[in-house]
Amino acid sequence: MFSKNGYYFYMDGILFPVAPSKMSTKHNNKNRVINLVNEGEVNILKESGLKEFSFEMLIPAQEYSFSRYVGGVFLPIQYFLTVLYTLKKRKKPFNFVVIREGSVGTIAFDNCLKVSLENYEIKEDAGNGKDVMVSITLKEFKDLYKNKVVKIDDKNVITKIRDSSTREIPTTIKVKDGDSLYSLAKKYLGDGEKYRELITKNNLNSISLKVGEVLKLV
Numbered sequence: 001m002f003s004k005n006g007y008y009f010y011m012d013g014i015l016f017p018v019a020p021s022k023m024s025t026k027h028n029n030k031n032r033v034i035n036l037v038n039e040g041e042v043n044i045l046k047e048s049g050l051k052e053f054s055f056e057m058l059i060p061a062q063e064y065s066f067s068r069y070v071g072g073v074f075l076p077i078q079y080f081l082t083v084l085y086t087l088k089k090r091k092k093p094f095n096f097v098v099i100r101e102g103s104v105g106t107i108a109f110d111n112c113l114k115v116s117l118e119n120y121e122i123k124e125d126a127g128n129g130k131d132v133m134v135s136i137t138l139k140e141f142k143d144l145y146k147n148k149v150v151k152i153d154d155k156n157v158i159t160k161i162r163d164s165s166t167r168e169i170p171t172t173i174k175v176k177d178g179d180s181l182y183s184l185a186k187k188y189l190g191d192g193e194k195y196r197e198l199i200t201k202n203n204l205n206s207i208s209l210k211v212g213e214v215l216k217l218v
Contacts, residue, residue: 007099008098008100010095011083012094013094013182013192014080014083016059017059017067017068018058018059018060018067020057022055023053024053026054028049028050028052029049050139050141050142051140052138052139053115053136053137054136056133059077059081059132061077061132062074062130062131070180071178077131081132084136087117088119092116093114093115094114094115094117095113095182095186095193096112096114097192099112112193112196113193114140114141114192121135122134169189170188174215175210175211175212175214177211179209181199181209182195184215185197201217
């Protein structure tokens with residue numbers, strides 16, 4: 001049911017040990033149907049709504065052959081439940097990344113979006129031993145002022161908007177333990193979704209990074 005080979009599943013930069021066997025993506029519709037006199041129903045087409053992602057994910061109580069952890073260090077169930085609790089409580093969007101590698105290490109397809117944690121449900125079943133299943137629903141988040149720094153006064157009036165992309169970016173960085181392509185892109189390029197730029201710029205054929213490896217940023 002679970003496969004470790006080439007499947008990476010991250011929320012807010014946290015690698016979860018077992019990627020779901022399946023995920024449902026709902027494309028919401030904002031079209032509107034109205035009734036016109038003598039014309040009947042008319043469908044007014046609008047831009048599509050925000051995507052919703054739903055899936056069930058196993059959080060193991062012990063390390064399995066199909067589970068994966070950053071640095072190979074096992075982390076307990078409570079660690080990941082705390083991550084989910086924090087994502088829900090802090091009421092802020094975060095990066096949701098799903099990456100599958102090809103058979104020879106090349107990236108076959110990926111999903112990288114900013115989302116909010118709409119809800120999650122913890123399911124405990126004696127048939128799963130001490131492992132737990134978590135049912136999760138995420139919703140796509142779109143920034144109103146993407147790549148902008150917004151200053152709001154005491155009366156909630158926007159007084160300044162400037163482009164944050166003008167900040168200085170180092171030419172190269174050295175990979176540290178726990179770093180990933182999307183976390184580095186988020187930190188230095190201001191957007192985790194720009195990890196693809198790092199792949200291209202450094203001629204990478206895998207998302208795996210080595211501690212001490214030097215990456216070009218610009």
